[in-house]
Amino acid sequence: MTIIPPYLNPGDCIAIVCPAGYMSLDRVQTCIDTLLQWGYRVRVGKTVGGPSDNYFSGSDDERLADLQQMLDDPAVNAILCGRGGYGLSRIIDRIDFARFQKNPKWIIGYSDITILHQHIETHFDIATLHSPMAGAFNDGGAETSYVQSLRVALAGQPSGYSCPSHPFNRVGRAAAPLTGGNLTLLAHLAGSSSASDTKGRLLFLEDVGEYLYNIDRMLRQLKRSGRLDRLAGLIVGSFTELKDTQRPFGARVEDIVLDCIREYEYPVCFGFPVGHAIENVALKTNVEYELTVTASGSALTEC
Amino acid sequence: MNRKNFLSSVLGLGVMGPAFATTQSRHNAKTSSRSTTSTRGAALLPPSPPKVQPLLIPPYLKPGDSIGITCPAGDITLKEIQPAVQQIESWGFHVKVGDTVGKKDFIFGGADAERLADFQQMLSDPSISAILCARGGYGAVHLIDQLDFSPLYQHPKWVIGFSDITVILCHLHTNLNIASIHSKMCNSFPDDWAKAEPVQIASIFSIRQALTGEKMNYTVPPQDHNRLGSAHGQLIGGNLKTIETLAGTHSDIDTAGTILFVEDTGEYLYSIDRMFWHLQRTGKLDRLAGLIVGGFKVKPDDPGEEYGRSLYDIVTERIKPYSFPVCFDFPVGHQKENYALKYGMPHTLDIRTDQVNLLEI
Numbered sequence: 001m002t003i004i005p006p007y008l009n010p011g012d013c014i015a016i017v018c019p020a021g022y023m024s025l026d027r028v029q030t031c032i033d034t035l036l037q038w039g040y041r042v043r044v045g046k047t048v049g050g051p052s053d054n055y056f057s058g059s060d061d062e063r064l065a066d067l068q069q070m071l072d073d074p075a076v077n078a079i080l081c082g083r084g085g086y087g088l089s090r091i092i093d094r095i096d097f098a099r100f101q102k103n104p105k106w107i108i109g110y111s112d113i114t115i116l117h118q119h120i121e122t123h124f125d126i127a128t129l130h131s132p133m134a135g136a137f138n139d140g141g142a143e144t145s146y147v148q149s150l151r152v153a154l155a156g157q158p159s160g161y162s163c164p165s166h167p168f169n170r171v172g173r174a175a176a177p178l179t180g181g182n183l184t185l186l187a188h189l190a191g192s193s194s195a196s197d198t199k200g201r202l203l204f205l206e207d208v209g210e211y212l213y214n215i216d217r218m219l220r221q222l223k224r225s226g227r228l229d230r231l232a233g234l235i236v237g238s239f240t241e242l243k244d245t246q247r248p249f250g251a252r253v254e255d256i257v258l259d260c261i262r263e264y265e266y267p268v269c270f271g272f273p274v275g276h277a278i279e280n281v282a283l284k285t286n287v288e289y290e291l292t293v294t295a296s297g298s299a300l301t302e303c
Numbered sequence: 304m305n306r307k308n309f310l311s312s313v314l315g316l317g318v319m320g321p322a323f324a325t326t327q328s329r330h331n332a333k334t335s336s337r338s339t340t341s342t343r344g345a346a347l348l349p350p351s352p353p354k355v356q357p358l359l360i361p362p363y364l365k366p367g368d369s370i371g372i373t374c375p376a377g378d379i380t381l382k383e384i385q386p387a388v389q390q391i392e393s394w395g396f397h398v399k400v401g402d403t404v405g406k407k408d409f410i411f412g413g414a415d416a417e418r419l420a421d422f423q424q425m426l427s428d429p430s431i432s433a434i435l436c437a438r439g440g441y442g443a444v445h446l447i448d449q450l451d452f453s454p455l456y457q458h459p460k461w462v463i464g465f466s467d468i469t470v471i472l473c474h475l476h477t478n479l480n481i482a483s484i485h486s487k488m489c490n491s492f493p494d495d496w497a498k499a500e501p502v503q504i505a506s507i508f509s510i511r512q513a514l515t516g517e518k519m520n521y522t523v524p525p526q527d528h529n530r531l532g533s534a535h536g537q538l539i540g541g542n543l544k545t546i547e548t549l550a551g552t553h554s555d556i557d558t559a560g561t562i563l564f565v566e567d568t569g570e571y572l573y574s575i576d577r578m579f580w581h582l583q584r585t586g587k588l589d590r591l592a593g594l595i596v597g598g599f600k601v602k603p604d605d606p607g608e609e610y611g612r613s614l615y616d617i618v619t620e621r622i623k624p625y626s627f628p629v630c631f632d633f634p635v636g637h638q639k640e641n642y643a644l645k646y647g648m649p650h651t652l653d654i655r656t657d658q659v660n661l662l663e664i
Contacts, residue, residue: 021608054611055573086573089580188577191550191585213410213441217548220444225551250409 002177002286003126005078005104007156010039012077014154015070016134017045018057020112021085023134025049028082031134034142035080038151045070048082056087064091071100078154082134084111084182092119092194101126106154109133111208111276114181117285119194121179129153130181130204130274131282146273146280153282160301161281163272165294168254172267175290175303176232178283180204187218190225198227202291202300204283206237206275212249212256215239219260228260233267233291235300238275267291269298358537358647359481361432361459363516366395368432370514371425372489373401374412376467377440379490381405384437387489390496391435394511401425404437411442419446426450429458433514438490439466447474447554455481461514464488466568466637469541474554476539476647485541485564485635486510486643502640509643519645519663523633528615531654532628534593535664538650540564543578550585559590562652562661564644566597566636572610572617575599579621593652594622594629595661598636628654633661 045066047057273279288303401421406413463484493499543565634640649664
């Protein structure tokens with residue numbers, strides 16, 4: 001039975017940490033201000049805008065210590081990752097989840113944070129929040145329905161999203177727990193102890209900056225490792241800043257996806273607002289949703 | 304370049320006596336863990352040959368034997384393979400040019416069905432003694448689960464290639480334990496031999512030496528970052544990204560007791576770091592006998608995303624918890640110096656202060 005961390009009440013504390021790439025404090029300021037405005041307290045970790053002069057927001061030890069402290073501190077009710085980038089692979093096996101397991105709290109983020117979502121799902125069966133991060137609050141982003149969906153999710157109101165019909169959709173209806181995230185990281189986790197079992201689940205995928213052939217290769221890896229055949233449904237988010245080889249690959253993401261799953265019969269929704277674009281709604285991983293794909297549009301509603 | 308490449312019969316076999324005993328136990332460990340792998344893969348692969356089996360070494364080629372050229376991945380023209388055809392014929396072999404040479408379906412050397420049929424035909428034709436993949440690119444994974452490799456039990460043959468062909472070499476090693484050749488392909492044969500660099504010519508000739516049964520024996524200069532020591536085990540590996548994308552599938556390699564070689568091209572440093580973490584997190588470094596780091600053509604960091612660690616830093620950090628020997632800059636990869644390696648064959652790797660030697664047993 002999936003464990004749902006307690007939803008947040010006014011006055012609860014959200015910690016912001018950067019377990020992967022570097023982020024300056026000024027890029028996080030709007031997020032901090034907004035969370036305060038929402039009625040929460042905010043604790044800013046040492047890895048946000050720290051002294052690091054390299055790619056990471058701190059050394060492995062520093063990033064681990066910051067995240068570990070927030071996981072362990074009972075006064076912290078949720079942990080919002082400032083940004084993704086790259087870095088969780090380097091510390092995931094050293095994180096001690098013992099206290100988190102006793103006192104679950106919401107872990108918030110996406111992209112590289114997919115590693116935390118998958119690892120927590122696989123090992124502890126605790127719900128997490130795949131959602132916009134600090135950068136998304138900037139430049140008016142905090143007012144969008146996408147960042148607001150995080151507010152709704154944290155407050156414990158059930159979420160429901162709809163998206164327009166898409167010519168490549170496969171109609172159908174399925175209710176199942178959600179899993180997924182960044183395709184590159186799902187591929188990267190394959191064969192490791194953090195890889196989740198997708199059987200009977202609604203899988204959502206998104207990616208950024210990848211070559212089309214590589215999208216194809218990663219989807220085939222998921223398929224060949226038995227993680228596409230027994231899905232309840234598939235939700236395809238945005239694949240932004242795609243690259244192509246000098247000689248064109250000759251297929252769109254939609255073609256690649258449908259070719260990979262043509263022998264399966266579950267519903268498929270394209271164009272779902274999750275990914276590295278502004279359109280990125282908060283999704284509770286490991287929580288049951290109902291996916292409805294009809295000729296007139298799709299909906300994903302928390303059960 | 305003062306790298307030396309000595310291709311000769313075995314020298315100094317005497318020193319390997321003690322190492323061999325260690326290898327036997329390592330091999331047993333591998334065999335037992337391999338059966339675990341096969342259990343995992345069995346659910347995905349209905350008609351699967353038995354996985355635990357002795358090393359299958361295809362017959363070496365003699366003059367008059369035939370080599371088939373096919374495109375399981377990227378496309379190539381008939382004209383582009385002419386230098387390879389002429390050279391291979393000059394070695395005394397016949398060349399059978401597959402139907403996919405000259406075919407093109409976007410980046411592929413023909414549609415999946417065409418590439419599958421061509422490769423399958425070469426697997427099944429007993430008159431073909433070796434299958435040379437014309438080039439890499441991308442696409443072998445589209446065919447791998449549909450290819451019937453069972454003809455190789457009756458008529459083992461050498462499969463030759465690298466880069467994307469790593470898919471096939473890994474799959475053959477894991478599922479059939481058959482030796483293959485990791486080497487340059489048709490697209491690397493020079494148009495004009497007179498203008499080709501000696502290392503390129505030597506790399507091409509090493510394919511012939513591997514095919515005709517010479518023991519591979521490479522000696523390269525030492526490198527400051529190397530970790531000294533000796534190792535003995537089956538030589539496996541290939542393109543690092545491709546190895547990562549096989550993880551979790553029944554083509555994935557079990558590296559226990561092996562000498563692993565890796566190379567890559569066009570990857571960011573952070574991505575290379577992530578791939579070495581992947582090796583560690585999937586247990587591929589735990590019981591390794593030795594590690595050979597080949598060529599890595601690194602994609603420059605994007606502005607503002609400077610990774611700040613070199614390939615050497617990345618690997619040195621990852622190997623710290625282990626004690627196996629490691630060498631860098633081995634002449635294998637997407638570069639002119641890319642010598643033929645007998646994939647799956649037992650080798651010794653001897654990394655000393657004055658030189659590095661990789662020797663086929």
